[in-house]
Amino acid sequence: MKPRSIIIALIIILVPFAIGIPLFIAKRSEAAHQKIHFTTDTRKNAEGLTYKGIKVDWSFSSDWKYKPLFFKAEEYLVFMFHYTNDNQHDVQLMPSYTLVSPGDRDYSANEEIAMYIEDRLEDELRVNDETSITYKISPGTIKHYIVTFEKAQSLDSFYVDVDVFRDVALRIHYEKKDRVWVNYENELVKKYKGRG
């Protein structure tokens, strides 16, 4: 091969790495300087909920800023759910999450943003996020899962349905009072089971 061809090939091959590695370093350093505030951490005051031997706790940050490379930062509602198996046997979990804002507008969790902020959140809470759709929890162990929602403008209340049990969903209610998000109620709501 001619030297010119070797240079062209090298440029093409190195471009993704030359972009990716500095970007990773820049994003990591940007994230390290980010101040994170958790509005709720139910583990601290034993406020989590237990049903069928599965204890659900959560940490919630109401104003997590994520800045895309070419656009300004936006705020996200970030939850880290902690599932503890208090049973004597293994349990297999496959939770799904929905945020409902006033007017019954549903929002699904944003997997992409969760993926980008995963490392920073894991560092902050010193836990490891599960990446699989479904996961087994052995007796007495805890698994963690990040859930991120896009924050609608002028949002002042919402609830999140954590669909983790077969017959009921855990509903977590939040309301903004004096610029602070307050977790004013948690309940287990019955799910429709049957035909129709």
Place this chain on the structure above:
Amino acid sequence: MFRKIVKNFGPEWGAAVMGTAAICITMQLSSEVSRFFSPLLYVGVGFYLLTTVMLIAFLIPWTLRFFMYPEEIKKDLQNPVRGNFFPTMPISFILAGTGTNKLGPMLFGPSLAYHLSIVFFFLGAIGIFTFGFLLVRTQFLNKDIHLEHANFSWFIPPVSHLIIPVLGACSMDVYWAGTPLAPVLFIISMIALGVGFLNFLFVGAAVWHRYIYHTIPQGRLAPTVMVGIAPTAIIVIFLMKFIQAIEASHGTLFGINLMSIFSSIKIVASMLWGFSFWWLILAAILFTHYVKIKDHPLEFGWWAYTFPFEAFVVATGLLAQCVATHFLHGVLITLNTLVVIVWIIIVVGTVKWLESGAFFKPQH
């Protein structure tokens, strides 16, 4: 010079975009395996940006050729090998859309990224269906196609249809779930899935027939064997993305309940992944044969080694999210490394092929 480039810019150049685009997804999936691999997410962004540059750079001469040299286009469409490569450009749109869906939010924020990926979805789907009909029509009416023309590049049109529901399911996953666009995406995706899957079976039987009852193709077509990995691997990708779309739609999408189909999907996806794995070994056996008889010349067609293999790696990464997680994560990391090695070899090979002047002497 530019006119000469346009004239010789064959339909197969989309394969280079495809082979680069899918790496951004293999990187993204590998980055989720453990903290150690986190930088791969950003390397994936690098591949995504390179893909974008390649797509724009190749799309210009590829499109101009239709207007400046329609007789060349006609000649290529009639060709039983080259003709099948026309859908590679619309496939590149779907892959660019998938990359935009997964990595775009890091660059432009979620809203713009999800809108952009929808634009890619419709552009890609229109192109794929158009070329699909055009190629079937040409094949059916062409009196000069014989048994010895059958080769695995014929899988490209079915593969192109199968890739549509992948982006369809990715788009239904979060942003468009519950919007009036979701049923449109679902219907288009299901039509494409049906067309792609059944055509894969029909075409597969035809090409298989040639491989058994006639001689196998000459060495320059050796890489096309690899395309056989793609159909089942892409169906696995679709099934996994579809499960995630149902999960994101609060467990029920268009009346399809997550809990009622999840077990079946795990079984079907594992079987299909197994078939792709089997075909990967088959492709390796045939590759060894061609190398042994010294009939494996340097061709642009080497790009056929990239995308199908990458599709298999993506299928592995997604399957790992619900089946044999630890084992498949190990497989994913190993295969992702191999994907990069193969891509590097093909890039160097392509530059060498261009240097030889073969670009201006297309083989029909």
